[in-house]
Amino acid sequence: MNADELKRRAAERAAEWIEDGMTVGLGTGSTAYWAIRRIAERVKEGLSIRAVASSMRSEQLAIELGIPFVSLNEIDRIDLTIDGADEVDERLHLIKGGGGALLREKVLAAASDRFVVIVDESKLVPTLGAFPLPVEIVPFAERLTLNRLCELGGDPVIRLAPGGDRYVTDNGNWIADCRFGRIVDPASLNARLNQIPAVVDNGLFIGMTSAVVASRKDGSIEVLMP
Numbered sequence: 001m002n003a004d005e006l007k008r009r010a011a012e013r014a015a016e017w018i019e020d021g022m023t024v025g026l027g028t029g030s031t032a033y034w035a036i037r038r039i040a041e042r043v044k045e046g047l048s049i050r051a052v053a054s055s056m057r058s059e060q061l062a063i064e065l066g067i068p069f070v071s072l073n074e075i076d077r078i079d080l081t082i083d084g085a086d087e088v089d090e091r092l093h094l095i096k097g098g099g100g101a102l103l104r105e106k107v108l109a110a111a112s113d114r115f116v117v118i119v120d121e122s123k124l125v126p127t128l129g130a131f132p133l134p135v136e137i138v139p140f141a142e143r144l145t146l147n148r149l150c151e152l153g154g155d156p157v158i159r160l161a162p163g164g165d166r167y168v169t170d171n172g173n174w175i176a177d178c179r180f181g182r183i184v185d186p187a188s189l190n191a192r193l194n195q196i197p198a199v200v201d202n203g204l205f206i207g208m209t210s211a212v213v214a215s216r217k218d219g220s221i222e223v224l225m226p
């Protein structure tokens with residue numbers, strides 16, 4: 001089974017947890033893509049929900065596929081959000097933001113009664129940090145902010161878009177991908193990063209995960225709870 005098939009299987013399992021009447025948060029990325037596809041199929045079969053999205057890409061996909069869509073400012077709570085991750089550690093803390101949507105993803109996760117993470121088993125790690133940690137920064141303060149990220153040991157690199165220009169998030173910001181090495185205390189790093197004035201947020205999701213649906217190469221699907 002290839003990586004995409006594993007992603008699809010985890011996504012489709014999680015999409016079965018959605019029930020009539022729910023407000024559903026849609027994640028971003030190649031795994032969340034499969035969840036959105038399956039949710040759209042269920043809507044066609046009669047499921048009655050409304051959705052909000054963590055990125056313009058996912059919003060566009062949801063609308064194209066006919067999922068009833070509302071803006072975040074029309075709702076007060078989300079029942080269930082389904083999203084991917086770049087790394088999941090043993091305590092179900094996450095690194096997210098490989099797809100550049102970390103800020104909106106964290107906003108949705110924080111507003112969700114249940115935040116369900118869908119991954120293939122390659123994302124499960126004992127300790128976070130092999131994947132560079134995305135940090136969303138305000139362009140105005142690039143130099144000062146990169147200096148501060150260096151002081152914290154992050155070795156930041158500004159993310160570039162395919163054409164070579166700086167990658168711009170849906171919020172008009174830039175992303176510094178940081179290599180901290182093994183992140184043994186993600187809660188502390190999260191707090192220190194977010195104290196830097198021009199850091200908007202970072203890709204550490206601490207204590208937000210309700211469940212992880214992980215698909216394994218042997219064809220099994222494991223549900224991990226914190």
Ligand SMILES: O=C(CO)[C@H](O)[C@H](O)COP(=O)(O)O
Nearest residue numbers: 029030031084097098099101
């Ligand atoms: O955080 C994300 C986007 O900002 C994604 O969920 C994360 O990068 C995983 O992506 P994929 O499912 O494509 O592996």
